[in-house]
Amino acid sequence: MRRRDFVAYGSAGALTAAFAKHQFDQQAEAQSGSSISFELHMEEIYEEMIDGEVIFAMAYREPITRALRPPLRVVRGSTVQIKLVNKTRRPRRFAVTGYAPSLFPVIPAGQTATVQFVAGQAGTHIYHEDTQGAAGRVVGLYGAFIVTPGAANKTPAGSATPYQSAGLTPALSAIFDEMGRGEFPGGKWDPSIPTRDRIWLMSSIDPAINKVVERDGGVDLSLPIYFFRPRYFTINGLSGYDSAHDEQIVPKGYVGEPCLIRTLNAGLCTHAPHIHGNHVFGLTDVDSAGRCVYNTNVLENDVWILPPLSRKDVLLPFKKPDEIPAAAWPPKEEPWPLLYPMHCHIEMSQTACGGQYPQGMVTHWELLGPSRGVAV
Numbered sequence: 585m586r587r588r589d590f591v592a593y594g595s596a597g598a599l600t601a602a603f604a605k606h607q608f609d610q611q612a613e614a615q616s617g618s619s620i621s622f623e624l625h626m627e628e629i630y631e632e633m634i635d636g637e638v639i640f641a642m643a644y645r646e647p648i649t650r651a652l653r654p655p656l657r658v659v660r661g662s663t664v665q666i667k668l669v670n671k672t673r674r675p676r677r678f679a680v681t682g683y684a685p686s687l688f689p690v691i692p693a694g695q696t697a698t699v700q701f702v703a704g705q706a707g708t709h710i711y712h713e714d715t716q717g718a719a720g721r722v723v724g725l726y727g728a729f730i731v732t733p734g735a736a737n738k739t740p741a742g743s744a745t746p747y748q749s750a751g752l753t754p755a756l757s758a759i760f761d762e763m764g765r766g767e768f769p770g771g772k773w774d775p776s777i778p779t780r781d782r783i784w785l786m787s788s789i790d791p792a793i794n795k796v797v798e799r800d801g802g803v804d805l806s807l808p809i810y811f812f813r814p815r816y817f818t819i820n821g822l823s824g825y826d827s828a829h830d831e832q833i834v835p836k837g838y839v840g841e842p843c844l845i846r847t848l849n850a851g852l853c854t855h856a857p858h859i860h861g862n863h864v865f866g867l868t869d870v871d872s873a874g875r876c877v878y879n880t881n882v883l884e885n886d887v888w889i890l891p892p893l894s895r896k897d898v899l900l901p902f903k904k905p906d907e908i909p910a911a912a913w914p915p916k917e918e919p920w921p922l923l924y925p926m927h928c929h930i931e932m933s934q935t936a937c938g939g940q941y942p943q944g945m946v947t948h949w950e951l952l953g954p955s956r957g958v959a960v
């Protein structure tokens with residue numbers, strides 16, 4: 585099949601995912617405190633890699649929008665029901681990081697089950713397949729599970745945050761209280777602006793493992809006979825040129841309008857996202873049980889480590905890049921927008937198929953202008 589056919593399909597998929605995400609948001613808000621239902625089909629698919637290779641993979645699919653690996657957004661305290669349809673050839677078990685495995689029964693091949701649990705602490709999680717070691721997850725059965733705080737999201741001083749008031753640390757409160765003044769002149773945090781809340785769900789693919797799974801060979805990646813040699817590295821399923829220009833991935837904004845970036849690693853390699861132009865504020869981490877932790881000490885990071893199954897929320901401040909002298913700001917000769925790259929600092933992840941650079945885990949962010957509404 586020709587590459588542009590796949591690209592066209594991919595764009596439609598991205599649009600569908602965006603629409604679906606919005607739908608999910610509305611649904612989640614409408615049902616805050618009560619219950620919310622999703623349906624995910626586990627499917628065996630073929631996916632095109634950035635270099636044109638087509639490989640076997642698996643994915644959770646939303647059956648109405650057809651979106652692959654849709655992000656699920658729910659409000660803290662709501663009862664979450666997920667109808668899971670196992671269309672693959674092996675038993676599967678669903679999992680969500682930080683939630684007890686006993687919540688999720690094994691679903692035999694061809695069977696359907698509905699799991700139910702209460703959404704806990706507001707934060708960023710990964711939902712994924714959890715049998716055969718990590719094999720199902722590594723061939724693509726994963727997605728982002730986001731818990732939003734609902735109305736109880738204020739700092740003691742009354743500033744809105746993406747997190748719940750209970751357990752909010754003084755350091756996080758200080759960041760969100762600062763919005764609308766000082767470093768962040770763009771106004772208070774507004775959870776209703778979707779473009780200021782991004783998901784970067786990273787993963788890595790070893791086609792040899794996918795081949796074994798395609799042949800229905802038993803793979804247990806916890807066994808030492810399996811060596812994981814990844815050749816493709818993705819953000820939200822895309823690599824290289826595609827991830828660098830995807831509207832759902834690239835943060836865009838004006839000075840003083842910070843963007844929350846939820847970074848997650850569903851793969852088997854440790855990653856190290858690194859960003860140019862600004863440092864990010866590290867807002868959350870995970871503990872040894874996989875639960876979200878609100879940081880008590882917010883550091884400015886140039887690069888942050890992201891081991892398998894970990895998640896770190898960071899805040900990209902959208903401030904004047906330090907390398908531009910104040911006397912030369914705003915720039916008169918450089919055209920807006922200013923573009924800055926983001927790339928993983930584990931260097932193997934910068935290639936596709938063992939050498940095609942820079943077709944790996946890369947994207948960029950765009951500073952659109954000095955402040956919203958000001959002509960430049």
Ligand SMILES: [Cu+2]
Nearest residue numbers: 858860925927
């Ligand atoms: Cu760099």
